Amino acid sequence: MTEHRTHPQEAQILALIDKGLNNAAISELLYCGPRAVRQVRLDNGRPPAARNSWRHAHPKEREIRQLLGDDLTDAEIHRRTGADPSTIADRRRLMALGPAPVPKAKSRPHPREAEILAELRAGGTNNGIARSLGVDKVAVARIRAAHEIANTYESRRTARPPVEERWREHAREVDGGHMKWTGPRATNSSGTPVLRVHGSWYSAAGLAFRIRTGRDPVGQVRAECDVKHCVAPACVEDEPGRQALRRTLRRIQGLPNPPTGTCPNGHDLTEDGRLDGQLHPYCEGCKRDTSRAKKQAAKTT
Template sequence: MTGKRSPHPQEARILELIDRGLTNAAISELLFCGPRAVRQVRLDHNRPPAPRSAWRHEHPQEQQIRQLLADDLTDAEISRRTGATPETVAERRRLMGLGRAPMPKAKARPHPREAEILEELRAGGTNNGIARKLGVDKVAVARIRDTHGIPTTDERQRTAQPPVEERWRQHTREVKDGHLEWTGPRATNSSGTPVLRVRGSWYSAAGIAFRMRTGRDPVGQVRPECDLKHCVAPAHVEDEPGRQAIRLQLRRLQGIPDPPTGTCPGGHDLAKDGRLDAALHQYCEGCKRDTSRAKKQATKTT
């Protein structure tokens, strides 16, 4: 006669998972024991067979599985970390509405001439120049540059340039009464507006002066409020709101009533489009804008 079968070393844990509704295969994978052993424990303790819908019960690592799914890991990686079957992970992915699992990223193979490309990059070569010299693809050169964090020629030039404020000061000259005259480049149109090239784009020198004084970007055009044309002294330039506020104060100091509100003859709201010119007379920016558009349209049709 054979003696009574000894209990499985993990019998208590197996029974706990059986009572939670896990299948034999899921328990076997989680506890690293054979499915037959799980089935035998189920029979020895008169537990019913696992239902076909056992996946509906929470997995012991349910919260971790859902967190890893939210972190966009692959089903295989989540299965490896939690011990859940790939089918269990895939079902949670479907229930969470996350779509298809991401494809694992393939590791890029080193370029056969990577050492030569790196040498040329560190010597200051451009992507196109290195590609022509070595007979390689410029996309591969750009990838190696990005992988090793080697800046491009433009990036090195921008880093080497002094701050915008310092470059702005290099193009100014102080004249009487605190005015600053611009000695740098100007717009090529008839206005002759002082400008400065910053990172490939042209900016108004008066706008830079305004930011230096106020610490914010201007609203509308920035122009000097002094008597020197194209003055760029930070204390003398104003944007549109500042200019209108100064002119309104001047009207009040001269005892001139505030300009009327309501709508202009053209139907524009003066609270939004009302402006004061240098002579402190009110005009409508909306009407001025409409007139300019009409002239441009007439020029196009003729």
């Protein structure tokens, strides 16, 4: 027959049993296992405790509730009070505080933070510091934000030549004061001289017009000389200038003024009246409507 050994806390366990506490409550108060409490109860002829028996509050109940109100994590409250995590979680549920906050990971200082900080305070940019020190630009941005240093930006492509200079690289003067275009052309059948600068397409004739007048053209720009696709600034005109020049030539030749009012199709000739290269009047509105009708017919066929 094995010798019965008493539990070291048997007297305290029996006192709490006599007060009506159940095994789980006694286990929490004395930091002993529920099975040990159950065995002491059996060895001393005490009846099993009801599951809904009255329980004492935790010895550090007030401190636990205060720390929960301060939004500490369960692990931190356990470290400070020694309370079981399940007890802390139960108090959190009873106080309707929601899930426990997730502890934030501690960020380690960058090994070259002092150098980065010096460059930032000297006005360096994130990309520039990353290149010069061989570090990640994201780390530079994080250190900038942590020390509340205003952001600085580096201008890209500061040595970009103006569009007009690029135009002059492809414009070659020929006999008679005209200019021939040696650069790229439109891929359609027109072969219009074009220029691509900084990701944008420009009309070579339009740039020539801007070089001569200092303003952007209105409408399509074309050469008014006899040289096809001439890009000489003196030869190109936008739509208003081209029409004014043709009206002047028509007067010099003694031709009557172009018709006014409306065309047979009802377009206002004050707005849509034009002169072609042979100085013949025509209606731009009628021409526009005809072009649209052809496109629509091509889509339906």
